[in-house]
Amino acid sequence: MSTQIKSSQYVQFLKQIKERVRNAQNKAVLSVNRELIQLYWDIGGSLFEKQERLGWGSNVVEKLSLDLRSAFNGLKGFSVQNLWRMKQLYEAYYQNEKLSTLLRELSWSHNILILHRTNSLQEKEFYIKTCINEHWSFRELERQIESSLFERYMLSKKPRAIIAKSEDKQPLAHFKNEYFLDFLGLKDEFSEKDLRKSIVTNLKQFFLEFGKYFTFVGEEYAVNVGGEDFKIDLLFYHRILCCLVAIELKIGEFKPEYIGKMQFYLAALDRKIRLDHENPSVGLILCKSHNKEVVEIALSRSASPMQISLYKTEVIDRKLLKRRLHALPFPKVGS
Numbered sequence: 296m297s298t299q300i301k302s303s304q305y306v307q308f309l310k311q312i313k314e315r316v317r318n319a320q321n322k323a324v325l326s327v328n329r330e331l332i333q334l335y336w337d338i339g340g341s342l343f344e345k346q347e348r349l350g351w352g353s354n355v356v357e358k359l360s361l362d363l364r365s366a367f368n369g370l371k372g373f374s375v376q377n378l379w380r381m382k383q384l385y386e387a388y389y390q391n392e393k394l395s396t397l398l399r400e401l402s403w404s405h406n407i408l409i410l411h412r413t414n415s416l417q418e419k420e421f422y423i424k425t426c427i428n429e430h431w432s433f434r435e436l437e438r439q440i441e442s443s444l445f446e447r448y449m450l451s452k453k454p455r456a457i458i459a460k461s462e463d464k465q466p467l468a469h470f471k472n473e474y475f476l477d478f479l480g481l482k483d484e485f486s487e488k489d490l491r492k493s494i495v496t497n498l499k500q501f502f503l504e505f506g507k508y509f510t511f512v513g514e515e516y517a518v519n520v521g522g523e524d525f526k527i528d529l530l531f532y533h534r535i536l537c538c539l540v541a542i543e544l545k546i547g548e549f550k551p552e553y554i555g556k557m558q559f560y561l562a563a564l565d566r567k568i569r570l571d572h573e574n575p576s577v578g579l580i581l582c583k584s585h586n587k588e589v590v591e592i593a594l595s596r597s598a599s600p601m602q603i604s605l606y607k608t609e610v611i612d613r614k615l616l617k618r619r620l621h622a623l624p625f626p627k628v629g630s
Contacts, residue, residue, distance in 0.1 A: 329399040332406065335372075336398065339381030340389065346382075356382075372403075380407055387419070394420055397626060400427045405436055412437075417616055418445045420623075427626035447473050449619050450607055470579055470602040474505070490544050491515075491528050508534045516541075518563045527560050538574040539564050542581060549585035549603055551593040561599045575599075581606050 342359075345351040356378050363373040387410055388395040394416075398406055401423065409422045422445065426436050450473060476494075485493075494501050495514050509531045516530035529542040541560045543553065557578040564576040578601040590603045 328402055331372075332399045332401075332403065335381045335403065336385060336395070338378065339383070339385030342378065342382040343385050343389070380410070384410055387416070391416070391420075393625075394423060397423050397427060400626060402433070404433050405431075408433065408436060408440070412440050413445070417620055420620055421445045421448065424623045424626055428624060442471055443474075447471060449616055470577075470604060472604055474581065474604060474606045476501075476606050485546065487528070487544050487546050490546060494529065494544075508536075509540070510534060512539070518560070518567055520563050520567070525560065525563065527564075530564075533577070536574060536577065537572070539569060539576040540579060541576060542579045545580065545582045547583055549580065549582040549590055549593075551589060553580050553582075554593045554597055554601070557601055558597065558599050561601075577601070579604060 360375045413419045512530040515526040517524040527541045528544045531540040561576045580603050
């Protein structure tokens with residue numbers, strides 16, 4: 296004898312089944328990915344052994360690529376370039392059992408991005424662990440590497456607070472709370488002019504810290520208002536935000552009056568320089584230090600998009616580096 300099914304009960308039942316299906320699909324994808332990374336790892340290890348320990352030449356990679364593509368017609372992943380990447384991945388991690396295990400939890404594209412866009416093994420460890428814990432997409436991982444999250448995490452007084460996802464649609468999400476400017480080589484005492492000149496001299500390293508989407512416009516960029524030239528320390532253009540970015544450099548602590556000056560610059564840029572298709576200009580004030588409450592109140596009534604950021608010129612302490620890496624939660628694998 297059949298019983299009439301209540302609509303609300305069936306909706307709940309369907310929801311539960313759909314959730315189980317999604318979980319099964321996710322596990323299947325993870326399982327396939329783990330097998331793929333394991334395969335690439337094994338191939339990389341075999342190439343490493345044949346070349347480094349048995350003395351085989353580099354031509355073995357080209358021959359192997361040709362034979363594998365012939366044997367598995369239509370199966371991607373066995374190009375010469377990809378085979379070299381497998382060997383490089385193995386070389387980078389084979390002496391670190393914990394990290395070599397975690398690699399299976401990331402996609403091949405994630406692994407290659409971390410392998411080629413980071414420097415030290417510590418930096419690789421940071422991004423592998425954090426990417427797994429935070430479930431970053433490829434784009435999010437790329438953005439975090441470009442924004443030097445590793446350096447900011449190591450130097451921050453509250454490191455966990457800076458590991459957070461930000462919405463790309465928010466202009467200020469593209470700016471960091473702290474910038475790491477050790478490459479400037481500045482001495483203990485320097486002027487705002489010294490800071491500005493050093494940044495212009497080291498633009499390549501500056502873009503690595505600030506992100507590849509910045510384009511340099513000018514130093515002491517003059518905007519004429521009422522017959523008088525007002526000079527902006529540094530002016531950039533951001534390709535994703537499609538707007539001008541005015542940067543003011545301060546060697547001391549943040550002061551509330553800096554806000555009014557920046558608002559004037561942004562208004563002048565929008566009226567005098569900005570093109571019709573471009574978005575409103577954005578301001579960035581770089582200071583050596585600031586009081587958070589003072590900054591909060593100073594920005595509370597500001598109508599212009601503006602960021603107050605700190606900059607640091609010291610290098611990361613090795614002991615601090617080890618403590619911070621040890622404090623990162625180790626991802627759970629195999630679930």
